[in-house]
Amino acid sequence: MEEEIKIVQSKKKILFLITYNSIIIIIAVLMFIFANLLYFHFLTIIAKVMASIFIFVFGYNIINLFIQYRKPKTLITINKEGIYDNTTYSIVAFMPWENIKSIQLIRKEFETKKEKITKAYIAIELKQINEPSDEVKIKMENNMEFFGVPIILDIENSDEDTEKFYCILEKYMDDVAN
Secondary structure (H helix, E strand, O other), rough: OOOOOEEOOOOOHHHHHHHHHHHHHHHHHHHHHHHHHHHOOHHHHHHHHHHHHHHHHHHHHHHHHHHHHHHEEEEEEEEEOOOEEEOOOOOOOOOEEEEEEEEEEEEEEEEEOOOEEEEEEEEEEOOOOOOOOOOHHHHHHHHHHHHHOOOEOOOOOOOOOHHHHHHHHHHHHHHHHO
């Protein structure tokens, strides 16, 4: 396979985060404006400081989100060499096809107060992993405990369907094996 497949961040999800951060900023601005109505002067100062911190932090988030919206980050790249994982929770940045032992589709159930949600994840088992850092070891242990495998490809922040993506990965694995 000569073509390269790139999975990028979802613009819809970025817009949702921009909206969410904007609402928090509006609430913080209102908190700053109406802080003078508080009975104690000390509480007014605390409310204004907290509102200022919220405005600064969530304003910074909005700036970063607008940058991401204009040029969404490539989360995962698949090509004839292997899989490049650029997600936030990436354990191994590059996985060559020769080093991939298996690729599995895992379904995990989560319970909320209202319903049960089933999510699909892609698990990758490598033939060998170089000596990982302490941070990577912790991530791998968490994945082993939660999913039963050390490496998970996280495409939650994209618009890609997990099951279709799994089929693409399987096809690449078959092509490399032959």
